[in-house]
Amino acid sequence: MSDEQHVLSILVEDRPGVLSRIAGLFSGRGFNIASLCVANAASEGLSRITLVTQADPLVIEQIIKQLRKLINVVKVTDLAEGPAVYREMALVKVSAKPEFRAEILRIVDIFRCKVIDVSAEHYTVEVTGDQGKITALLDLLKPMGVKEIARTGVTALSREQRNGN
Structure with missing residues (x-):
């Protein structure tokens, strides 16, 4: 097995x-x-x-x-x-060079994330979803320069049975 x-x-x-x-x-x-x-x-x-x-x-x-x-x-x-239902949250600090800022914001919008902190050189992005969503976001942000990642790990609850639906 x-x-x-x-x-x-x-x-x-x-x-x-x-x-x-x-x-x-x-x-x-x-x-x-x-x-x-x-x-x-x-x-x-x-x-x-x-x-x-x-x-x-x-x-x-x-x-x-x-x-x-x-x-x-x-x-x-x-x-x-x-x-x-499975979810995970991650904070991602990504390099925000002027030539990448618009692209980072587009990616954040597509993934329904939030930019929660902005500095002259970095954006910190908050993303919540399943592991696949977080991995896909990280794959897109890596070429721009991911500096730090903090992940919560998986949290989950069983679903209740639905009656008649």
């Missing part, structure tokens, strides 16, 4: 050490965490960890079982098992 990318949504109690135990489970078994996003959940006292990793389905099944056994883990969902 080939390794596949999996996005795990892990609802945990907001307590010290929870993230460390989860990361330790992965590192102890030699698995890489490609992306990690943690923030408060809708319910007070809970946080949602969105974790991206790559492994074959049998290994993911074992990881999920082990995660569910950890103290303070409330729920674990492999978002590959059903429909889900």
Whole structure:
């Protein structure tokens, strides 16, 4: 079986050490965490960890079982098992030489991004979307001189089932 990318949504109690135990489970078994996003959940006292990793389905099944056994883990969902919404945000600092400024602004407009900071030599662009959109934007901006990139990593939620539609 080939390794596949999996996005795990892990609802945990907001307590010290929870993230460390989860990361330790992965590192102890030699698995890489490609992306990690943690923030408060809708319910007070809970946080949602969105974790991206790559492994074959049998290994993911074992990881999920082990995660569910950890103290303070409330729920674990492999978002590959059903429909889900995935997003990532990136800040991109790009060189704004006079000959590229109009082109950068056209690209920003096409991708429905925002220029959030302007200096004499750089634009800082904010982009939100799936990984494909962010990669496509970066590919277009690279020839102009991408100076820095900060990405949030994937955040995701499962989709609710629609009734009759």
